[in-house]
Structures are given as C-alpha cells and as structure tokens.
Amino acid sequence: ILNVEQSPQSLHVQEGDSTNFTCSFPSSNFYALHWYRWETAKSPEALFVMTLNGDEKKKGRISATLNTKEGYSYLYIKGSQPEDSATYLCAFPYSGGGADGLTFGKGTHLIIQP
Amino acid sequence: DSGVTQTPKHLITATGQRVTLRCSPRSGDLSVYWYQQSLDQGLQFLIQYYNGEERAKGNILERFSAQQFPDLHSELNLSSLELGDSALYFCASSVWDGGNTGELFFGEGSRLTVL
Numbered sequence: 001i002l003n004v005e006q007s008p009q010s011l012h013v014q015e016g017d018s019t020n021f022t023c024s025f026p027s028s029n030f031y032a033l034h035w036y037r038w039e040t041a042k043s044p045e046a047l048f049v050m051t052l053n054g055d056e057k058k059k060g061r062i063s064a065t066l067n068t069k070e071g072y073s074y075l076y077i078k079g080s081q082p083e084d085s086a087t088y089l090c091a092f093p094y095s096g097g098g099a100d101g102l103t104f105g106k107g108t109h110l111i112i113q114p
Numbered sequence: 115d116s117g118v119t120q121t122p123k124h125l126i127t128a129t130g131q132r133v134t135l136r137c138s139p140r141s142g143d144l145s146v147y148w149y150q151q152s153l154d155q156g157l158q159f160l161i162q163y164y165n166g167e168e169r170a171k172g173n174i175l176e177r178f179s180a181q182q183f184p185d186l187h188s189e190l191n192l193s194s195l196e197l198g199d200s201a202l203y204f205c206a207s208s209v210w211d212g213g214n215t216g217e218l219f220f221g222e223g224s225r226l227t228v229l
Binding site: 034036042043044045046049089091101102103104105106107 | 156217219221
C-alpha cells in the first residue's frame, strides 16, 4: 500500500487571494497522479491526470505541476472565489500499477472567505 | 451528472444484516471501482473490476464481496453488518486502455447506516 500525503489539511483563504497546496507520493514506479475536487454534498470530480515529469496542466484559474523525480505535485488556485471552496484530493495508483485502483490522500479542505 | 448511477442513495439497516449496493458505470467504461468513506477517513479503495474480472483489491473486509456482471453493472455485497460499516460507499468508473488509469467518474454514493 502506497502513501499519498497532502498538506495542509485545511486552508482558509481570502477571496481574491491565490493559494497552493501539495501532494507527496512515492517517486519510484510512477504511473500517474490525479487531482480531484470534492464539493460538499457532491461526488469527487476529476481536475487533472498528470503523467509526465515537469507536466503543467491548467483549467481556468486552477493549475497543477508535477515533479515525479522528487515525488510531489502542486495545485495552484489563482484569484480564489467562493465557489472554489472544496476538498482537493490527489490520488496515485494503489500498488504502483497503471490499472489498479487509486489511493487517495486525505485531501486539503479549502475554505474561501468573502 | 457523471453518468455513474448508484442505488440505493440511502439505506438504514440493523447489525448482522446483509445489503447489496448497485452501480451502473458510464456508458463505455469497463472498469468499476468501489470506495468507502467513513467518518474522519478519506476515500478507502475497496476493489476494482475490469470487464467482469477482479482487477485489484484494497482494504476490503472478508465480509464484503463484489462482482461485475456481463452488462458491466457491479454490485457490492456487505454482510454481517457492524456499526462500523456505516459509511458512504462510492462507485466510480473509468476507461482503461491497458496503460494508465483514466480519470475516475464517481456516482453520488450510497449512504449506509447500521443501527
């Protein structure tokens, strides 16, 4: 079983500010790193699936970077809005294999304060 | 709407009982995953099926079992239920092309309460 660590556990950010948080994963036998957003009372929704070292992906004001050699990924939110309030999860293939279930981190709970 | 359908949405039962949760994946997705989310716990991977066959097993108890049918829907069977089995059970599906796991599409979950 592989460990996926996320920090911080929770984060309060003022509306309009930018923020970022971290996902750490084992750097050996890398296949892919996933980011999901989980809003309260809803289901997790995929943001990004990242596969290449140095990869940077962007969706609107949210972007993510990947460093497979050192085993971390950053998620950035630019100009936070109240609708960005959610738990952000990263996930890594369970046993390191490409087809296996994903192991999820415990998430970063982001609260945007108006 | 993710395209993944789970039933029932809510279920209340007693200790010692058995329940079945059902999941219909997105059209075209061959992989189905089951996850458990308990209080103060993250998403715990239980089991994955691909095209009818068990593909990977996570922290699934022996009292729990699952299967995927020829029409690709899946069922998670929970037996001899205990209070600690109360949780939100998610089903997810994905396209798997033989390489990396594609993004997961989650259903709305089945909330199980064991009294």
